[in-house]
Amino acid sequence: MAEQPMLAVAGVTTFYGAIQALHGVDLEVARGEIVALIGANGAGKSTLLMTICGSPRASGGAVRLDGEDITALPTHEIVRRGVAQVPEGRRIFPRMSVFENLQMGATLGVPAHFAHDLERVFTMFPRLAERRDQRGGTLSGGEQQMLAIGRALMSRPRLLLLDEPSLGLAPLIVRQIFEVIGRIAREEGVTIFLVEQNAYHALRLADRGYVLANGRVRLSGAGRELLANAEVRAAYLEGGHA
Amino acid sequence: MRLPAMLKDAGLTAFVAAALGIFIVGFRTVDVGSSKGLSFDYHFADLAVAVVTIFLGRLGLSLAAAGLRWPAIALGAVMVAAGASPLTLPSGFLHWFVALGGVLLLIRAVWPWANDAVTLATRTPSGVALKDAGTKWFGWLLLAGAVLLPFTPVADQKTMDLAVLILTYVMLGWGLNIVVGLAGLLDLGYVAFYAVGAYAYALLSTQHGLGFWTVLPLAGMMAALFGVLLGFPVLRLRGDYLAIVTLGFGEIIRLVILNWVDLTNGPAGIGSIPGPTLFGAVFAETPPAGKQTVSQMLGISFDGIHRLIFLYYIILVLALITNLFTQRMRRLPVGRAWEALREDETACRALGINPTNTKLTAFAIGAMFAGFAGSFFAAKQRFISPESFVFIESAIILAIVVLGGMGSQIGVVLAAVLLIGLPEWFRDLGNYRMLAFGLAMVLIMVFRPRGLVAHREPSLRLHPNRPAGGG
Known part of the structure; x- marks a missing residue:
């Protein structure tokens, strides 16, 4: 990778009070890539994603976006630099309609782009178009995940961070969601960094992957390579997959 | 529940009531003279009536819950009749107690029925049309009524006084609704900003001779400034912590006003505050030097009303401005951000919203309207003192917002009419009016647990043929 990576995480350590969650994590995401971060419960995946977003703040190391150090910036400033986040548990606004949720996603966007971007999201997720006046909280889990992704896309991000998009969804819906994530990367040119427990789907989709264990990067490599790796298979894939 | 079980349940309730009541109601100590000290006075008849009422009431509630509507209604009717009858009960209070218990039971028995009937009616085509028209036109009708009120025969001194009072609380409720209802920040010290506005006008008018219309915007800005000053340090806090700090802030403002005697005249308050003028003319029987009265200007005879x-009309316009402003804000990005913030702060940050600034604007704008209302209050009362700005005022305004259904504009109006109007209308009940007031509040929370108007109108819809409602 001669080109400067879009996102570079260098030696990041993060603490929750006295408990150290990340022990010097290094990873990079190049422009246009899909990178997956897999690992068991409590490995520090979500912590890493949230550290990239500035909350909690890294106590050591650096997070760089296109070379700019964003380690110490507050979340909303990081988002302003073209990073959109699909948070864990989706976190849509339950009392607001689908349309209003998407409007909220466009808070940072250019108003003139709104109609076009809305159309783009509705084309990607026709279900959302059908339910545009329905309250977010009354949608099914899969629809809420679509809404969370659609909302994140409304700001025209350069980098999309997804935290466990498959969480609590039926296998069929999981497949659909991953298919859409692939399309966002390939058709829209959005760089994607994805945190997943569902190693099979994540690694099949990703260009490259990292395996996180106990707050350290254990393995890294091309998605297919990791999928074939004996250690990964033993730890994250045996016992059937979706 | 079968009848024996119901009787057992009612008996148990009556037993608990008797056990608790025997010390509170049954015995009373009386002073029998300086040498003999205290002696007991026995009120077992009172206690017996209360316990029987509780037994019947509990039985009636069980019957109603089991779907035995008619026995429950009959029981309620008997209780009302007994309470209202000339039959001598040991005290006047017991008449009220029995009658109100009966009313409660009747409402409970009839409620599911009425509810079903209403639900059924709104499903029929004409019912749907009526409901749509109702929600659309209700606000406008209310407004028309408010504008025409002074020209109706009911508009005597007492009614107009009450109407001004209610509208003041409607305005305060709408202002606090921005903070609590929209932005979801629990503010228990809202009255502080009301006080800032009131003292700003009182001081600027009595000491610097400024008029109401000059000071009004200044008072609003002053209150907004205090909102920002308070907001900066505390808006990082959430929920309970924020509530406690705002509660403290409300008290601090009151204590400063109370103790800074040089500026505020302390507990004695500020008097002879000039009222608002109409194009420079004052409302008085005899004109002060160099001014004319409104009756002279208009060539009509003087009347206090x-x-x-x-x-x-001033408070009506001020309140409407508050409402219009809020409705506009809800459609703007910052207004939407307020609502989003109430729903999920973490998600808001993930969307690039600066939560501190967003909360600060809500806080400052809410405070500004309290400042306007405060200077109106000072101009109306012509005398203010720290006693008008105690915590109970904050609590009442908050109750208006919560009972109205957080974030609902029309709900605030209904709740203000209920909360401010009821105690005034019930004044004939004497000491029992607060009991009736409490009962009304309990009833609202039992039957409309999410507020009078719990439905939230989307701020915007996509279909142009279905415009956003008045909310």
């Missing part, structure tokens, strides 16, 4: 009607 003119001043009240003028005040009424």
